[in-house]
Each structure stands twice: as C-alpha cells, then as structure tokens.
Amino acid sequence: MTDFWKRYQRNRGAVIGLIILLAVVLVAVLAPVLFPQSPWKMVQRPFLPPFAMERFPLGTDTLGRNVLAGLAHGAQVSLLVGLISTLVSLVIGIPIGALAGYFGGWVDDALMRFTEFFQTVPNFALAIVLVAIFEPSVQSIVGAIAIVSWPPVARLVRGEVLSLRSREYVEAAILSGQTNATIIWRQILPNTLSPIIVLASLMVATAILLESSLSFLGLGDPNLMSWGYMIGAARTVIRQAWWLSFFPGLAIVLTVLALNLIGEGLNDALNPRLSRKGK
Amino acid sequence: MLKKLSLLAATFIVATGTALADPVSGGRANAVIQPEPPSLMLGLVQNGPTQMVAGNLYESLLRYGPDLEPLPQLAKSWEISEDGLTYTFHLYDNVKWHDGKPFSAEDVVFSADVFLRETHPRLRQSLKYVESITAPDANTVVFKLNEPFGPFIGIFEVGTMPMIPKHIYEGTDYKANPANNTPIGTGPFKFVEWTKGSHILLTKNEDYYIDGLPYLDEIYWHIIPDAASRSVAFETGVVDILPGGSVENFDVPRLTAMENTCVTDKGWEFIGPLSWMWLNNREGPTADKRFRQAVMYAMDREFAKDALWNGLGKVAQSPVSSSTRFFSDDVSQYPYDPDKARALLEEMGYDGTPVRLLPLPYGETWQRWAEAIKQNLEEVGVKVEIVATDVAGWNQKISDWDYDLAFTYLYQYGDPALGVARTYVSSNIAKGSPWNNVEGYENAKVDELFAKAATAVSKEERQALYTEVQQILTDDVPVAWLLELGFPTIYRCNVKDLVTTAIGVNDGFRDAYIEK
Numbered sequence: 009m010t011d012f013w014k015r016y017q018r019n020r021g022a023v024i025g026l027i028i029l030l031a032v033v034l035v036a037v038l039a040p041v042l043f044p045q046s047p048w049k050m051v052q053r054p055f056l057p058p059f060a061m062e063r064f065p066l067g068t069d070t071l072g073r074n075v076l077a078g079l080a081h082g083a084q085v086s087l088l089v090g091l092i093s094t095l096v097s098l099v100i101g102i103p104i105g106a107l108a109g110y111f112g113g114w115v116d117d118a119l120m121r122f123t124e125f126f127q128t129v130p131n132f133a134l135a136i137v138l139v140a141i142f143e144p145s146v147q148s149i150v151g152a153i154a155i156v157s158w159p160p161v162a163r164l165v166r167g168e169v170l171s172l173r174s175r176e177y178v179e180a181a182i183l184s185g186q187t188n189a190t191i192i193w194r195q196i197l198p199n200t201l202s203p204i205i206v207l208a209s210l211m212v213a214t215a216i217l218l219e220s221s222l223s224f225l226g227l228g229d230p231n232l233m234s235w236g237y238m239i240g241a242a243r244t245v246i247r248q249a250w251w252l253s254f255f256p257g258l259a260i261v262l263t264v265l266a267l268n269l270i271g272e273g274l275n276d277a278l279n280p281r282l283s284r285k286g287k
Numbered sequence: 288m289l290k291k292l293s294l295l296a297a298t299f300i301v302a303t304g305t306a307l308a309d310p311v312s313g314g315r316a317n318a319v320i321q322p323e324p325p326s327l328m329l330g331l332v333q334n335g336p337t338q339m340v341a342g343n344l345y346e347s348l349l350r351y352g353p354d355l356e357p358l359p360q361l362a363k364s365w366e367i368s369e370d371g372l373t374y375t376f377h378l379y380d381n382v383k384w385h386d387g388k389p390f391s392a393e394d395v396v397f398s399a400d401v402f403l404r405e406t407h408p409r410l411r412q413s414l415k416y417v418e419s420i421t422a423p424d425a426n427t428v429v430f431k432l433n434e435p436f437g438p439f440i441g442i443f444e445v446g447t448m449p450m451i452p453k454h455i456y457e458g459t460d461y462k463a464n465p466a467n468n469t470p471i472g473t474g475p476f477k478f479v480e481w482t483k484g485s486h487i488l489l490t491k492n493e494d495y496y497i498d499g500l501p502y503l504d505e506i507y508w509h510i511i512p513d514a515a516s517r518s519v520a521f522e523t524g525v526v527d528i529l530p531g532g533s534v535e536n537f538d539v540p541r542l543t544a545m546e547n548t549c550v551t552d553k554g555w556e557f558i559g560p561l562s563w564m565w566l567n568n569r570e571g572p573t574a575d576k577r578f579r580q581a582v583m584y585a586m587d588r589e590f591a592k593d594a595l596w597n598g599l600g601k602v603a604q605s606p607v608s609s610s611t612r613f614f615s616d617d618v619s620q621y622p623y624d625p626d627k628a629r630a631l632l633e634e635m636g637y638d639g640t641p642v643r644l645l646p647l648p649y650g651e652t653w654q655r656w657a658e659a660i661k662q663n664l665e666e667v668g669v670k671v672e673i674v675a676t677d678v679a680g681w682n683q684k685i686s687d688w689d690y691d692l693a694f695t696y697l698y699q700y701g702d703p704a705l706g707v708a709r710t711y712v713s714s715n716i717a718k719g720s721p722w723n724n725v726e727g728y729e730n731a732k733v734d735e736l737f738a739k740a741a742t743a744v745s746k747e748e749r750q751a752l753y754t755e756v757q758q759i760l761t762d763d764v765p766v767a768w769l770l771e772l773g774f775p776t777i778y779r780c781n782v783k784d785l786v787t788t789a790i791g792v793n794d795g796f797r798d799a800y801i802e803k
Binding site: 046048049050054070071072140143144145226227229230231241244245247248 | 514515535537538540541590594595646651654655657658659661662665666672673674675676677680
C-alpha cells in the first residue's frame with residue numbers, strides 16, 4: 009500500500025487531482041449542512057451579480073436562487089450519478105467481457121457482435137433517446153449512461169481475460185478440477201482489476217459530462233439541481249448574466265479534470281512496469 | 288382639482304400629439320414571423336403565425352377596438368334588431384379582390400355559410416345559432432338567428448370569419464385548390480412571394496377601398512427559426528418589428544433598453560390569453576376545494592409576473608380575463624398569503640401526499656415558472672414532483688387526465704360564451720382533448736348560468752349572470768388562475784400605429800406607417 013502511494017504521488021498532477029476531488033466530495037457531503045435550505049428556494053432578487061452581497065457570494069439566478077447553494081447540491085447529484093452509473097456499467101460490462109474472453113468460440117462471437125451493436129450507435133444520441141423514452145428522472149439517466157458506457161469495459165475485460173486464459177496458473181486451476189465460475193472469479197478477474205480501476209475513474213468523468221449534457225438539453229431530472237441544469241437554464245441569459253453558466257461550468261471542468269488526473273496517477277501506480285520512463 | 292387639471296393637460300398633450308403626427312406613405316416594414324406558418328390560406332388554417340401574415344391579405348366584416356367595441360372593416364355600418372335575432376350589415380361598395388374581381392354580399396354568404404362552415408370548427412360552433420344568411424342586394428348581408436346569441440357581434444373578426452373569394456373556390460375541393468398557394472383577399476396588402484425558410488413578401492394593394500390606405504409599400508416577413516438569432520436580427524437592424532412571442536422573455540429587457548425601441552403588450556385583448564394550472568378535481572388532494580384554495584394563496588403570482596414576464600400582463604383575478612367582456616372583479620380574491628394556505632391545508636388534514644406538476648413544454652419561461660410554483664407550494668408544505676415531458680406527452684397526459692397540476696393557457700375570443708364556458712361546463716367533460724373541461728369540474732348551477740348568459744339578450748342581464756358565475760368559480764377554484772399573459776410586441780419607435788385594435792399585429796398593418 010505504501011508502495012502504491014509512493015508511485016502515485018510521483019505523479020504531481022494526480023495528487024492535485026485527488027485534492028480537487030476530495031474538496032468536491034467534501035462540499036457534496038456537507039451541502040445539506042452548509043445550505044440547509046432547498047437550492048430551489050428563491051432567496052433574493054433575480055440576477056444578483058456575484059460578490060454583490062456577502063450572503064450570496066456567487067449571486068442569484070433567473071429566479072433569485074442562490075447559485076452557491078445550487079453548486080453544492082449539484083455536486084451531490086453529479087458525483088452520485090457519475091459513481092452509480094459507472095458501477096452499473098461495470099456490472100454489465102465485466103461479466104460479458106469475462107465470458108467472451110474465457111469461453112471464446114461462438115460465445116465470444118455472439119457477445120462481441122452484441123457489444124459492437126452498442127458501439128456503432130453514437131453514445132450521446134442513444135442516451136438522449138433512452139432518457140426521452142423513459143421520461144427524465146434520476147433512474148432513467150443513470151440507466152441510460154450505464155447502457156451507453158459498458159461496451160469499452162466489456163472489450164477491455166475480454167482482452168485481459170484472453171491473455172490470462174492461457175497462463176499456466178489458469179491451466180493448473182483447470183487441471184485441479186475447479187469450476188469455470190471459480191476460475192473466472194478467483195483466478196482471472198482479480199488480475200484484471202488494475203486496468204478496470206483506471207478505466208472506471210475515467211468513466212466516472214465521462215458519466216458526469218454525459219449527465220451534464222443531458223441536463224443542459226433539458227433532459228435532466230426536473231426535481232434535482234444539477235450543474236448541467238444550471239448551465240442549460242442560464243444559456244438563454246448568458247449575455248445578461250455570465251456568472252450563471254460560468255461557475256457551474258468551472259465546477260464541471262475541475263471535477264472532470266481531477267478525475268482524469270487521478271486516472272492517470274492510478275495507471276502509473278497500478279502498472280509500475282508501464283509507467284513512463286524518466287518520471 | 289389640481290390632479291384633475293394635470294390629467295386634463297396630459298390628455299390634451301396626448302391628443303395633440305397624435306393629431307400632429309401626419310402619416311406618411313412609403314417604406315417597407317421588416318417583421319419577424321415565428322414559427323413559419325404552414326399555409327397562408329386563413330380560411331383553412333387559423334393558427335397564430337398564419338393569421339399574423341394573412342391578416343394583411345384577408346379581411347372580415349368588422350374589427351374591434353381595444354375595448355372590443357366593433358369597428359367598420361368591410362362593413363361600413365350595421366344594425367341589430369331589438370329582439371337580437373337579425374343582424375344587417377351594409378358593405379363598402381367599391382371593394383375589389385386582389386385579382387380585380389368585385390367583392391359583393393354573395394361572397395359573404397359563400398364564406399360564412401358554405402366555405403367556413405365546412406373548414407372552421409370554432410366558427411361552426413357559433414353558426415349553430417344561425418338560421419339563415421342572405422344577401423338582399425349586392426351590398427347588404429342579413430344574418431338571422433334562431434335564438435339570441437350574446438357573443439354573435441364578436442365573431443366578425445378576420446381570424447374567425449375571413450372573407451373567401453367565391454369566384455375562386457365555389458364548387459372546388461377547397462383543400463386542393465391551387466389558389467391556396469397564392470392567397471387572394473380584399474386586404475390592404477397583396478401576396479407577392481413566399482420562399483420557404485427565408486421570407487414572405489407582401490406588397491401594397493393600390494386598389495384598396497379606403498383612399499390613402501395602406502401607407503406602407505411592402506411588408507417583408509423574415510423567417511428565422513432560432514430565438515437568439517431573432518433577437519440579434521433586431522439588434523443589428525435587419526428587422527424592425529418583433530411580434531409578441533417571437534423572442535424569449537429573457538431577451539426582452541435587453542432589446543427594449545436599445546435606443547429608439549418601443550414595446551407594447553396591447554393587441555391581445557380580443558384573444559385574451561389566460562394562463563392557469565389545471566387542478567385534477569377528480570382524485571388526490573386536488574379534489575378537495577380547500578387544497579385548491581390553498582394553492583391559490585400559496586402562489587406568488589406578482590413575483591412570477593415580474594421575474595418571468597418582465598412585469599407585462601396582469602395577475603388573473605377571475606376565470607374571465609379583464610379584457611374580455613363581462614369580466615367582474617367582485618369575486619373571491621387570492622393575494623399571496625402562505626399563512627392562509629398553510630391554515631387551509633391543516634384544516635383539510637393534508638397528509639403530505641406528493642402531487643405531480645406538469646410544466647408547459649413551451650420553452651424556458653414556462654419551465655422556470657413551474658420551478659417557481661413548485662417552490663411556492665413546498666414552502667406551505669405541499670410535496671411537488673415536476674414531471675418532465677414534451678409537447679406530445681403533455682397533450683397525451685392532459686387528455687387522459689393523468690396529472691395533478693398542469694400548466695396551460697387558452698384564448699378567450701372576447702366573450703365568455705366563446706372562450707370561458709368551455710373550460711367549466713360539465714357537458715364539456717370528455718377524455719381525448721387537452722382544451723375542454725379537463726379538470727373534471729361539475730356544477731349544475733354553473734352549467735345553467737353559462738347557458739342562460741349565452742342566449743340572454745340584454746347586456747345588463749348577461750353581466751349579472753356572468754358576475755354570479757365568476758363568483759361561484761373563484762370560490763370553488765376548479766383551476767388555479769395564474770396570469771393574463773402579456774406578449775410584448777417590440778418595434779422601432781418610428782413605426783407608428785402598428786397596434787391599433789384588440790387583434791393587434793394579427794389584424795394587419797393597414798394603419799401602420801414609418802416616420803422618416
């Protein structure tokens with residue numbers, strides 16, 4: 009573990025990313041304490057510019073709602089959606105990839121053609137269609153993001169399993185009479201974990217971006233304050249009130265950047281042999 | 288006394304102001320039309336954008352002033368018999384269609400009795416009261432009714448009864464007639480060309496029957512599908528007239544702050560758009576009258592007017608819009624009073640059952656409005672879930688009565704019998720339409736009052752009946768009235784007399800002129 013941390017902290021960017029992410033998580037966790045009132049509450053006159061009033065450092069929006077409260081509560085939504093949809097897509101992608109890689113043959117063919125079917129449809133377009141069909145709600149958004157994001161997981165796991173499949177310890181396990189399920193679960197998957205973790209951290213970032221894009225288009229959960237919603241609602245007034253789209257935009261950029269930096273750091277830390285020379 | 292004097296002085300200045308400004312001929316009006324109309328044949332299609340353009344091409348017998356009093360159009364004078372059963376119109380005698388053929392009373396009979404009876408569902412409802420339409424001579428038309436119908440004098444508006452040329456349409460398949468693409472009317476402007484996706488060009492009718500009118504040489508309607516681009520087109524001087532509803536409300540303050548820019552919310556008195564929330568009277572908490580009254584008290588409608596509608600429009604006091612005939616403010620009033628709302632909810636024993644709120648999917652303003660109302664309601668303890676939906680889904684859910692609260696707005700057409708009764712009479716409860724008595728309100732007394740008021744002859748009698756019905760409705764709160772919507776028409780201040788009637792921009796640019 010200390011080894012891991014040593015290798016991780018060698019990547020300066022990754023450490024900064026981690027700090028930013030921790031800060032965002034902290035804000036999300038503390039949001040109900042810092043801003044106990046609903047972020048939808050109209051608290052001041054509309055279009056109050058930032059820094060004009062101490063109580064509302066980031067100003068108010070088109071209806072006089074506190075932008076800072078919206079950002080804090082939005083952090084909850086963005087992180088939660090990012091995390092859960094990534095978990096769901098892992099749950100779909102890992103078994104498909106593992107089965108395809110382990111059994112090969114027609115199972116592999118069938119599963120991979122199925123995966124490719126999803127890969128050929130543009131991600132975002134499919135997500136829009138799914139959310140529109142099932143009516144925008146936090147469940148349908150998480151579901152849609154998961155459904156469009158699992159194919160890369162499946163392909164990655166398949167590749168890893170394919171290469172591990174012919175290792176001696178796997179053949180030994182087969183000879184010792186272990187069942188296929190045990191071999192996949194106990195022998196192979198633990199060894200594919202590090203690339204999956206790296207991929208997952210990047211997927212959380214993508215999921216946050218997807219959720220924001222959906223909300224921006226008005227396909228967000230109408231009962232939840234999210235960053236994408238804030239930007240979408242501010243779009244029409246961008247010339248009168250720059251701060252309404254700027255701050256949530258900044259929040260998205262920072263969070264996504266942090267997750268990408270962390271992903272890179274994890275990659276260096278988990279695959280020491282792959283880590284770039286000279287660092 | 289002083290006050291009176293200054294008021295007098297003010298009137299004097301206004302009066303001389305208008306008298307001094309002499310209309311000048313010439314120039315082109317550049318206006319925006321949004322969305323692009325499906326057709327310009329007003330006899331077949333009566334939606335907003337069609338009428339906005341075609342109101343210049345077609346005319347009816349009358350127009351209506353801001354107080355909805357009838358004014359001459361094709362009819363220079365008219366009489367109504369004592370018993371309210373015979374309406375006689377005397378037409379201008381030198382009127383020509385755009386193709387040069389003379390217009391006569393026969394065209395009126397054909398339009399009302401034959402053509403529009405087949406193509407115009409809203410007019411057909413009013414024509415049920417008509418026994419015969421005859422033309423005793425070329426310049427006289429007589430409508431005989433089988434029973435008195437109060438709003439009848441209000442149906443001679445260009446969108447309700449446009450005059451259709453008999454010599455072109457008689458005996459043809461109306462919808463397939465090739466003339467639909469080159470509309471022929473009697474209006475002050477003639478059709479020149481329509482390039483789809485780009486523009487519609489109209490030119491002055493030199494043979495117009497009133498000497499000197501119209502003043503403008505041309506009207507150029509720009510078709511610009513994107514809302515932001517429409518605002519920019521006004522800012523850069525490409526267009527000079529933005530009719531109501533053509534830019535987002537949030538852009539209005541920026542545009543009206545520009546130099547030489549005027550704004551008016553007049554010109555909607557005739558259709559009187561009134562917004563409200565349907566409240567499902569059948570089931571759930573909204574079935575309880577006290578809950579519905581609590582909703583009225585909980586809403587901060589002044590705030591919505593100022594924050595979302597730039598202060599334009601009016602807070603609705605009654606189911607009848609204040610610009611519609613027979614409006615009464617002698618009704619139960621619902622100022623913003625959250626405490627009263629909480630008390631009512633407590634009295635009924637509201638148990639916190641969440642209610643679903645359906646916003647109107649017509650853009651940002653309506654979405655924000657739903658969020659504001661949700662917040663208003665949550666502050667008095669009502670749990671609200673906003674249901675996101677598109678136009679098709681909204682229509683479907685309202686028609687199937689699958690909602691608790693739902694935004695909408697409807698037109699009133701100047702008279703409660705035409706545009707108000709349909710929302711509250713129990714005979715109008717039927718699944719499948721989002722425009723009828725969707726809330727499921729049933730009250731025999733209200734049915735009876737509306738029926739009586741429609742066929743009462745004297746104005747005083749009708750007023751008394753409508754006042755009573757408004758009192759009952761504002762006490763029962765079958766729906767939650769929001770605002771009398773004010774759609775701003777934005778234009779350069781040197782465009783004069785653009786909106787002169789209750790039908791506004793939709794009534795054509797007959798009297799408009801551009802000051803040099």
